[in-house]
Amino acid sequence: MGDLQQQDDAQSPYALLTIGEMSRRTGIAASALRFYERLGLIASARTAGNQRRYPRHMLRRVSLIAVAKRLGIPLTDVQEAFTELPLDRMPSQEDWQRASQRWKRTLEERRRAIERLEQELTGCIGCGCLSMDACALLNPEDSLGSTGAGPRRLEDDAI
Amino acid sequence: MGDLQQQDDAQSPYALLTIGEMSRRTGIAASALRFYERLGLIASARTAGNQRRYPRHMLRRVSLIAVAKRLGIPLTDVQEAFTELPLDRMPSQEDWQRASQRWKRTLEERRRAIERLEQELTGCIGCGCLSMDACALLNPEDSLGSTGAGPRRLEDDAI
DNA sequence: CTAAAACCTCAAGTAAACTTCAAGTCAAGG
DNA sequence: CCTTGACTTGAAGTTTACTTGAGGTTTTAG
Numbered sequence: 031m032g033d034l035q036q037q038d039d040a041q042s043p044y045a046l047l048t049i050g051e052m053s054r055r056t057g058i059a060a061s062a063l064r065f066y067e068r069l070g071l072i073a074s075a076r077t078a079g080n081q082r083r084y085p086r087h088m089l090r091r092v093s094l095i096a097v098a099k100r101l102g103i104p105l106t107d108v109q110e111a112f113t114e115l116p117l118d119r120m121p122s123q124e125d126w127q128r129a130s131q132r133w134k135r136t137l138e139e140r141r142r143a144i145e146r147l148e149q150e151l152t153g154c155i156g157c158g159c160l161s162m163d164a165c166a167l168l169n170p171e172d173s174l175g176s177t178g179a180g181p182r183r184l185e186d187d188a189i
Numbered sequence: 190m191g192d193l194q195q196q197d198d199a200q201s202p203y204a205l206l207t208i209g210e211m212s213r214r215t216g217i218a219a220s221a222l223r224f225y226e227r228l229g230l231i232a233s234a235r236t237a238g239n240q241r242r243y244p245r246h247m248l249r250r251v252s253l254i255a256v257a258k259r260l261g262i263p264l265t266d267v268q269e270a271f272t273e274l275p276l277d278r279m280p281s282q283e284d285w286q287r288a289s290q291r292w293k294r295t296l297e298e299r300r301r302a303i304e305r306l307e308q309e310l311t312g313c314i315g316c317g318c319l320s321m322d323a324c325a326l327l328n329p330e331d332s333l334g335s336t337g338a339g340p341r342r343l344e345d346d347a348i
Numbered sequence: 349c350t351a352a353a354a355c356c357t358c359a360a361g362t363a364a365a366c367t368t369c370a371a372g373t374c375a376a377g378g
Numbered sequence: 379c380c381t382t383g384a385c386t387t388g389a390a391g392t393t394t395a396c397t398t399g400a401g402g403t404t405t406t407a408g
Contacts, residue, residue, distance in 0.1 A: 059366080059367075061366070061367055061368080062365080062367085063364060065365070065366060069365095077374080077375090078374095079373070079374045079375075080374080081373090081374065081375085099365090104364075104365095105364075105365075106364090114378080172364090
């Protein structure tokens with residue numbers, strides 16, 4: 031496999047991808063890929079002429095970043111979810127399994143937060159009730175991450 | 190009820206809230222409330238001395254904004270979800286019901302997107318499979334809103 | 349009546365997540 | 379070999395969602 035030229039044809043599992051190919055395949059702009067690399071979220075090898083070449087498994091990483099983006103998960107959280115997932119070599123099955131556990135926890139939290147909200151919208155606003163004493167929508171003590179203070183408990187008054 | 194001074198005591202359902210009270214109760218900073226008002230997401234009455242006074246039902250609106258924020262929903266989408274929900278008067282039961290239908294649709298979409306991802310993380314990465322031909326994680330044709338291009342379909346090659 | 353706390357506006361600053369631009373270099377086909 | 383398209387860097391610009399600060403006014407408690 032030697033140097034970094036693309037001597038393998040495109041079908042080969044050893045073929046490296048250019049930044050343009052990565053961009054086309056993931057739907058993430060090349061400029062964004064460079065940006066992610068600066069943040070250390072992804073990594074690339076370089077040709078003799080200093081152009082980036084990505085191993086194929088990097089597609090998976092970029093796709094997970096794209097997913098996080100769609101869900102509004104900040105890149106710092108993505109970074110955290112990627113700790114223990116090696117950047118320098120192809121991740122093993124175990125590596126991916128460990129990483130996917132983290133992702134699943136994050137997703138589960140988020141899903142549950144949404145499910146709770148759906149319930150509350152049905153019970154609390156859908157009914158048109160005007161008293162919101164016990165409305166969990168206004169009092170989510172368990173926040174979705176540590177984004178900020180979050181709404182507080184309403185004491186004892188009607189709205 | 191006449192003018193905008195707070196002649197009703199704090200327990201009264203007619204009492205108006207100052208921006209500080211709104212902030213304490215929703216957990217949203219006063220500066221953010223002013224910002225939301227500039228965007229037209231919320232509205233306030235003014236005292237003779239030009240200070241903001243919020244009717245109590247505005248708490249609900251702000252809480253929904255806070256919820257959206259926790260879920261990473263952009264304010265433009267929130268604005269859209271609030272169309273048809275009157276700012277100038279207290280929303281009726283029907284108003285809230287209509288608005289909550291919009292919210293529920295948004296939440297349901299998001300929840301389903303997450304559920305799909307959870308499935309895919311289990312089946313696609315959890316298993317450690319190296320072929321991602323049919324991996325929906327890399328090919329989410331239905332994006333979570335219109336945030337951008339989103340990943341494209343991978344044609345026919347293994348990773 | 350007075351002083352402190354809370355509020356006002358407007359302008360500018362910040363952070364995240366990128367994009368765009370300029371000026372140049374590399375790679376691939378003919 | 380040469381041209382064209384893809385790539386490189388660094389710096390600056392953009393958008394979203396606010397926060398901070400200055401300088402002044404209003405409200406409220408004593």
